[in-house]
Each structure stands twice: as structure tokens, then as C-alpha cells.
Amino acid sequence: MQRRLCALLLLASHCLGSAAGLFPFGEPDFSYKRSNCKPIPAPMLLCRGIEYQSMRLPNLLGHETVQEVLEQASTWIPLVQKQCHPDTRKFLCSLFAPVCIDDLDEIIQPCHSLCEEVKESCAPVMSAFGFPWPDMLDCSRFPKDNDLCIPLASSDHILPVTREAPKVCDACKNKNEDDNDIVENLCKNDFALKIKVKEIAYINGDTKITPETKSKTIYKLNGLTERDLRKIVLWLKGGLQCTCDEMNDINVPYLVMGQKQAGELVITSLKRWQKGQRAFKRFSRSIRKLQC
Incomplete structure (x- = not known):
């Protein structure tokens, strides 16, 4: 949820x-x-x-x-x-x-x-x-x-835990990006939002993420209006087949980026918003000067 x-x-x-x-x-x-x-x-x-x-x-x-x-x-x-x-x-x-x-x-x-x-x-x-x-x-x-x-x-x-670790969702992999990498990634995607999570659900093997309406900060949005955002949902494809430890606390904000695919907003990158971290602190300033 x-x-x-x-x-x-x-x-x-x-x-x-x-x-x-x-x-x-x-x-x-x-x-x-x-x-x-x-x-x-x-x-x-x-x-x-x-x-x-x-x-x-x-x-x-x-x-x-x-x-x-x-x-x-x-x-x-x-x-x-x-x-x-x-x-x-x-x-x-x-x-x-x-x-x-x-x-x-x-x-x-x-x-x-x-x-x-x-x-x-x-x-x-x-x-x-x-x-x-x-x-x-x-x-x-x-x-x-x-x-x-x-x-x-x-x-x-009980055997020792030697089983293969669960697959990590591609969007949740830690890529150790700095602020320049994050901004570059932004240019490749259709949307970028800072959100807090209202709901997480699982539908047909995918993870459906509903953001809190009032928590969103919009950094990039193609093809949708502010009015559309009131009922917006995000999708992590194949979410039941992989893990996303990056998103292990719904009480903190996240930076999500992604692309519009077949009418759905599909997440390609998800990161916990690190308050005070240099990359995220400079991200908000860099985005104002962005020219993709």
C-alpha cells in the first residue's frame, strides 16, 4: 500500500x-x-x-x-x-x-x-x-x-544457508552513482519523482507502488499532467520474482525514475533518498540547469 x-x-x-x-x-x-x-x-x-x-x-x-x-x-x-x-x-x-x-x-x-x-x-x-x-x-x-x-x-x-541468493530487481541494484550519473540517468527516462509510498501491492507478478499524493516532488515528467499525478501508480515489473532491499522501509522518501510503457509508468531506477548526501543534495540544484 x-x-x-x-x-x-x-x-x-x-x-x-x-x-x-x-x-x-x-x-x-x-x-x-x-x-x-x-x-x-x-x-x-x-x-x-x-x-x-x-x-x-x-x-x-x-x-x-x-x-x-x-x-x-x-x-x-x-x-x-x-x-x-x-x-x-x-x-x-x-x-x-x-x-x-x-x-x-x-x-x-x-x-x-x-x-x-x-x-x-x-x-x-x-x-x-x-x-x-x-x-x-x-x-x-x-x-x-x-x-x-x-x-x-x-x-x-537445518542445512547451512548455501542456497542461491534471491535475484535483485534491476531497478534496485546499487550502482554507486554520483550526482552526475543520476542526472545522466534522468535524461534517459521519461519521469523522475521523489515520493513517499502509500501502498505496495502485487498484481500478476508485478509490484504496484502507489505514492502519497502530497509527498511527490516532480523532477521530470513526459506525457502526464499534475492532474494525472493525483491517481498515479508506478510499476516494478517482475517484482515478485526478485528482491528490492533498497526499498525496505515505506516511511522514508525515494527517488524513482522510469519510462512510460504501454500506458504504465515502469520504474527503471529506485533509490532511497539520502538526506544530506552530497549526490542527492546537488541533484536538486543540477536538475534546474539540466539540458538533455
Whole structure:
């Protein structure tokens, strides 16, 4: 995604009551209709590589269709990419895609300890984006470890983190540009804005960024008017397939540049605005003399 209702980002509506950003919220109904097994769909990136292949519907969040699960699960991928805990994926998948065993009618929930461990490591990450740990993930909802539930991985079975690091979005790569480089980059793009973020959402694999209306400073804008800016949205293409650690706090301003493509404003460069940093301090002065 007020600004706090967005990011982690970032949303879809049915997931957990109401959702508007990266992390959904709400009070799930833990009463179930008669459930049935469905294959975990290949496009469900949140549960890719999980140890089982079939999930129960309705799931622990009340989603009744595969399409609904796909849409809502995608909003949590950025939290998994933060690697705040080795079992984050397991925990979330046990909610969105509960393991399905044909001979067992009971839905298997995550264990209390699994929830607590993931919360301890990941709640600070969510907090950095302005989100408290949601009530729907209140660990007291989940069974103790001596019951039938999905346990925390034994430390004996946790492998060292040798997996390939997530791909960094091209627009978010640190290029160590000075003020001259930034101004030169400006000439190659159709727009340049200093913004604060109101909302971050994920749509069809792309990141949708809605700026705060009153926070924008315009440095360059081709093809749009001030009136158009009132409802402007920016797009980070393929945002669900890459990480953007540069944009890890929605409470600070950013310099974004990009191009107009098929009617959308697509970000090609995103940098946290470094207050007092020489490059950014001189950028505002240099832009007034700019001749591309």
C-alpha cells in the first residue's frame, strides 16, 4: 500500500478479512466445511519446494478455490525472500496449503512453537514496513507440540544457508552513482519523482507502488499532467520474482525514475533518498540547469 495499509509488502481483498499491501490482516474462521485434496499448483511460488504435493481446501485461512489461494499467497512471497527464518515458507504454506492426507479428515495446523519461532524472527521485518504481527497469526490459535501439527524443523536437520541468493530487481541494484550519473540517468527516462509510498501491492507478478499524493516532488515528467499525478501508480515489473532491499522501509522518501510503457509508468531506477548526501543534495540544484 493510510500508508501503513500497504506494503510487504502490500492488496487482495478476501485473503484475511481486509488486506491492502504486502501483509494481509483479518480474523480467519477456523471452522471448516468438508475439505478435499487438490494438487499444489505449480505457479504457487510461496510453496515451491515444499515437502508435499497435495493441499486441503478450504485452507486454514478460509480460501475455497485454488485461484483464491494463488492470488493471496503471492502477497507473502516478499517476506519469505527476506529469509528472516528458515521455516517461514513452511509456516505460511501450512496455512495457505495445508498438507492433505487422504485417510485423515483433520486439518493439520502449524505447531505453536513453529509460529512463535517464525514470529520472533519475522515480526521485526514486518514492523519495518509498518505492519504489526497480524491477529490472524496469533500463535495461541495453534496446537501445542504434543498434538498433531507441523513442527519446527529440528536444528539437526537445518542445512547451512548455501542456497542461491534471491535475484535483485534491476531497478534496485546499487550502482554507486554520483550526482552526475543520476542526472545522466534522468535524461534517459521519461519521469523522475521523489515520493513517499502509500501502498505496495502485487498484481500478476508485478509490484504496484502507489505514492502519497502530497509527498511527490516532480523532477521530470513526459506525457502526464499534475492532474494525472493525483491517481498515479508506478510499476516494478517482475517484482515478485526478485528482491528490492533498497526499498525496505515505506516511511522514508525515494527517488524513482522510469519510462512510460504501454500506458504504465515502469520504474527503471529506485533509490532511497539520502538526506544530506552530497549526490542527492546537488541533484536538486543540477536538475534546474539540466539540458538533455
